[in-house]
Amino acid sequence: MSPMQNSYLTQSGTRRGLLAWVLSTDHKRIGLLYLVSVLSFYTVGVLLGLLMRLELLTPGKTIVQASTYNAFFTLHGVIMIFLFVIPAIPAIFGNFFLPILIGAKDVAFPRLNLLSWYFYIGGAILVVTALFAGGGPPDTGWTFYVPYSLRSGTNVSLAVFAAFILGFSSILTGLNFVTTIHRMRAPGMRWMKMPLFVWSLYATAWVQILATPIVGITLLLVILERLFGVGLFDPAKGGDPILFEHLFWIYSHPAVYIMILPAMGIITEIIPVFARRTIFGYKAIAYSSIAIAALGSLVWGHHMFVSGQSYTANVIFSLLTFLVAIPSAIKVFNWVATLYKGAIDTAPPFLFALAFIFLFSIGGLTGLIQGALSVNVYVHDTYFVVGHFHYVMFGGTGFAFFGGLHYWFPKMFGRMYSKGRATVALLILFVGFNMLYFSMFLLGLQGMPRRYYDYLPEFHTGHVVATVGSWVLVAGLILMFANLLHALRKGEKAEDNPWGGKTLEWRIASPPPPENFEEVPVITSGAYDYGAR
Amino acid sequence: MTSFNTYIIVWLGLLNLTGLTIAVTVLHLGRWSVLGAIVIASVKSFLVLNEFMHLKHEKNMIKWMFLVTLACLTVFIGLTFFDIAFR
Amino acid sequence: MSTALLEHRDDAGAKIGMWLFLLTELLLFGGLFVLYSVYRFRHPGEFHDGAMELNLILGSVNTLILLTSSFTMVLSIAFLRLVKRGASLLALAMTILLGLLFLVNKYFEWSAKINHGIFPNSPELLARSHGEILFFGLYYVMTGLHGLHVVIGVLLLSIVMVWMVRGKITPDRDIFLENAGLYWHLIDLIWIYLFPLFYLIT
Incomplete structure (x- = not known):
């Protein structure tokens, strides 16, 4: 049999058609289930973002009412955070490649893995229901801050419950990976000897396990408050709304590392392959993943500098925040050091990785600016913050995700895309991205508050540049996905190892056979053995 | 049959500790009673973990996982109190 | 599913998975312990007053019930290992019964409180101090969530019992029973803390 026939794509066991996919416990098929569903919701999230930018093209009303705009930014946040950035890399590439990278047939609990996907879909359906059901789409922002989330007449309970279910899915994936x-x-x-992507997934999985339950109970409490009026977050009954913020950020700050750590793992896979050099500082990168996961759990209070929490807490959280920069910087230094004297191949995955390093560095450094207590008071809840987290989450995780997609696409589907078109798409994406989000830094410093529907005339220029940037960005996205979709059907057949990678996935056929390996591989060398140069 | 004997001793120990913790409360030891209640609860949970849940026979990895979780919870409560206690 | 997957069996792995799940359960309650510690720190007197109103006898009896059920749970596993299936099933049935008994007590305890007009958002409760509203709020939420876990535990143990009767669980394939046992002990573990935190505040 040729490899194309004996692949996980064609060998479906006893079931046929769609059932052979939605009932499959093969980690590769589940990875593709996630790929399709995550990208579908990503499209919805992008459209909502595009509409928000369109609304902000002019001051006052452009296309929608203020209340609709509130629903837009809430749903954009909920969808992008819970349905895209958190599951994207672990659930898609983690599922597909974690077992292959460590030489296994599947994950430890294949059926639980499929169940996680059903939780994901269930949560996603609830989010969509919250859009259309009775009270109308939630308008609280994705953070669901009390007391407004307790009073809002919109479908907050439903959206919150959806996030709870999605949290369950995330926990089960983490548990499975560990x-x-x-x-x-x-x-x-x-x-x-493990590939560093596996290390990053390991650190991520621990954060998923240890932090997600906290937000789970917090969201349940919001529902209980709305249903029974218990009063635990209600100042009128003695509750403390700031405690909601504590509990929310105890999860949601580490969640940022759930989003960025696997992205860093992908970059660490791509860089040595295209520089043809052993990764610089393997252990430093591995341990820095753990350090980021650990330190990242201690800094949640930096989201609350102006919430009214104690000054002592402000100072301590600000100090701890600076510490997280150290392991992140270690990674950036090691990537750049790996490039030094490398024989660099500027294929699309590598260019995405370079874009990641540039954009993530801007995102990280502006994070430090906000970590400083006094500056934070000035830029808090402005577009500066919005710019910062889009640089980290989209410029960071998003670009790493696209990089991983271009890196592993030939392995996953056995076909190669047009590298020229991919490069052009990346350039357009990069230009649009910076137009859109760098304007936000400037708008923020000028004083434009986030989540506002209307703005003063002096912010007009910045908003116009950002909105035009969003169009360029989306053009880049369309070109990139069109190129990949075209390759899916018409692309030339990919080799087993098109990039010259040394990790285990490149030793098996493209696309991989259902059982991954014909015989259990025995590992004798490190993951990035390109020899000294 | 040693395991059965151990189980019976642990069970009786747990029942007695429950009695003790109630007695400590009834005695009104003031500020010490909170500490007493927490210490007794911790001894009880240690017994359940070690003997009933067989943590003592488990690999070190599972013990570490458990300790990390406790450390996390302590940190969560501890750092929150930098706000609560100084507000 | 391919046969290779069905044959794949890793009891040590299954146990790690179960422990990881238990850790997430601990942290789920952990969030509530954060709230509890903050509100008790702020309202020590009112928490004391609230605790005095709870039924110490029912609480103590329930503690003894749950501790004993943990004991019968380990007996069930130990008997199965000795290939005494009947004794093992009996001990498991006792565990389930004790779990149900706990729930019955809880029902009487809650309904007595509700009959006195003490429940979340009740006019009677809202007329009281903030500290007491929070105390009873936490009481209902934490014992409620714990009770929900007891319900799930009882269901889980019942399923395990059916499997045992049908021979799906055997002395050399007892991981389901062990993992269900771990879950049951965790419920006990949490109650060990809930009991002094709600019933024994001086």
């Missing part, structure tokens, strides 16, 4: 990494590594795959 067990898989502990139990399923091939002979010789010692901890310090």
Whole structure:
């Protein structure tokens, strides 16, 4: 049999058609289920973002009412955070490649893995229902801050419950990955021989396990407050709304690392392959993933500098925030050091990785600016913050996701896309991205508050540039996905190892056979053995 | 049959500790009673974890996982109190 | 599903998975413990007054019930290992019964409170101090969430019992029973803290 026939794409076992996909426990098929569903919701999120930018093209009303705009930014946030950025890399590439990278047949709990996807879909359906059902789409912002979220007449309970279910999905994926990494590594795959993407997934999985339950209970409490008026967050009954913010950010700040750590893992896979050099500082990168996960759990209070929490807490959280920059910077230094004297191949995945390093560095450094207490008071809840997290989440995680997609696409589907078109798409994307989000830094410094429907005339120029940037950005996205979709059907057949990678996925056929490996691989060398140069 | 004996001793120990914790409360030891209640609860939970849930026979990895979780919870409560206690 | 997957069996892995799940459960309650510690720190007197109104006898009895059910749970596993299936099933049935008994007590305890007009958002409760509103709010939420776990635990143990009768759980394939046992002990573990935190405040 040729590899194309004996692949996970065609060998579906006893079931046929769609059922062979939605009932499959093969980690690769589940990865593709996530790919299709995550990208569908990503499209919705992008459209909402586009509409928001269109509304902000002119002061006052442009296309929608203020209340609709509130619903737009809430749903854009909920969809992008819970349905795209959090699951994107772990659930898609983690599922597809984690077992292959450690030389295993599947994850530790294949059926639980499928269940996680159903939780994801269930949560997603609830989010969509919250759009259309009775009270109308929620208008609280994705943070669901009390007391407004307790009073809003919109479908807050439904949206909050959706986030709870999605949290469950995330926890189960994390639990599965930790067990898989502990139990399923091939002979010789010692901890310090694992590909660094696996290390980053391991750190991520721990954050998913330890932080997600906190937001789970917090969201349940919001529902209980709305249903029974218990009063735990209601100042009129002695409750403390700031405690909601504590509990919310105890999860949601580490969640930022759930989003960025796997992205850093992908970049760490791409850089050595296209520089043809052993990764610089393997252990430093591996341990810095753990350090980011640990330190990232101590800094949630920096979201609350102007909430009314104590000054002591402000100072402590500000100090701790600066510490997180250290392991992140270690990674950036190591990536750049790997490039030094490398034989660089400027293929699209590598260009995405470079774009990541540039955009993530801007995102990270502006994060430090806001970590400083006094500056934070000035830029808090302005477009500066919006610019910052889009640089980290989209410029960082988003670009790494696209980079990973271009890196592993030939392996996943056995076909190669047009590299020229991919490069052009990346350039357009990059230009549009910076037009859109760099304007936000300037708008923020000028004093434009986030989440406002209307604005003063002096902010007009910035908003126009940002909106035009959003059009350029979306043009880049369309070109990029069109190129990939075209390759899916018409692309030339990909080799087993088109990039010259050294990790295990490049030793098997493209697309991989259902059982991944014909015989259990025995690992004798490190993951990035390109020899000294 | 040693395991059965152990289980019975642990069970009786747990029942007695429950009695003790109630007695401590009834005695009104003031500020010490909170500490007493927490200490007794911790001894009880240690017994349940170690003997009933067989944590003592588990691999170190599971013990570490459990300790990390406790550390997390402590940090969450601890850092929150930098706000609450100084507001 | 391919046969290779069905044959794949890793009891140590299944146990790690279960422990990880228990850790998430601990942290789920952990969020509530954060709230509890803050509100008790702020309202020590009112928390004391609230605790005095709870039924110490029912609370103590329920503690003894749950501790004993943990004991019968480990007995069930130990008997199964000795290939005494009947004794194992009996101990498991006792565990389930004790769990149900706990719920019955809880029902009487809650309904007594509700009959006195003490429940979230009740006019009677809202007339009281903030500290007491918070105390009873936490009482209902935390014991409620715990009670929900007891319900789930009872269901889980019942399923395990059916599997045992049908021979799906055997002395050399007891991981389901062990993991269900771990879950049951966790419920006990949480109650060990809830009991002094709500019933024994001086």
